[in-house]
Amino acid sequence: MTKGSEQAYKDLMEKLDQLDIKYKIVDHPAAETTEQADNYIAGLEGVRTKTMFLKDKKKHFYLVIMDDKKRMDFKDFQELTGTKRISMAHDHDIEEQLGLEAGIVSPFGIMNNADHNIKLYFDKEMLDSEEILTFHPNVNTHTIFLTASDLMKFIDACGFEYEILNLE
Incomplete structure (x- = not known):
């Protein structure tokens, strides 16, 4: 079950503040697609990202x-x-594993x-740009801007490991 978008957002802001992570938030109408979100933050510096929640047939989960x-x-x-039979995870998997709604x-x-049962993968090219990264901060009515190093600090603090790949 999802925690509720606004509560998930508040929890994230508390965690980032607790970790002394610097970020910028842009408020906007609900964005259902990355294209909509990009329109709301047009002209602001930062790599527009997408995060895909994947799974394999053995119910191993991956964030790319x-x-x-x-x-x-x-x-x-x-x-x-070295994974096999990867596909997009179902909406119920997103809710169960991330406590979020599909699309966020x-x-x-x-x-x-x-459970710490999700493997994280980042595209090297995106990280090499050393620009600010943009994401939905657990709700689709805001966009967060932060550095890759601060994002990695957050991931480390949550007890997760990640790999950096050259995705073609």
Whole structure:
């Protein structure tokens, strides 16, 4: 069951403040797609990202974070990670594992994953740009801007590990 978008957002803001992570928030109408979200933050500096929640047939879960302009190549991902039969996770998986609604998936959902059963992967090219990254902060009525190093600080504090891949 989801925690409720606004509560999930408040919990995230508290966690980021507790970790002394600097961020900028832009408030906007609900964005149902990355394209809508991008329109609301047009002209502001930052890599527009997409986060995909994937699973395999054995119910292993994966978060893949990349520039939203890139296309996800599932075959390439499977070859790079040694995974098999990867597909998009179902809405109920998102709710159960991340405590979020479909369409609001971001790396910040890991703070709701007590089982620590999600592997995180970042696209190297996106991180190499050393720009600010943008995400939905567990709700689709805001966009958060923060550095990659601060995002990694958050992930480490949540007790998760991540890998950086060259996604084609």
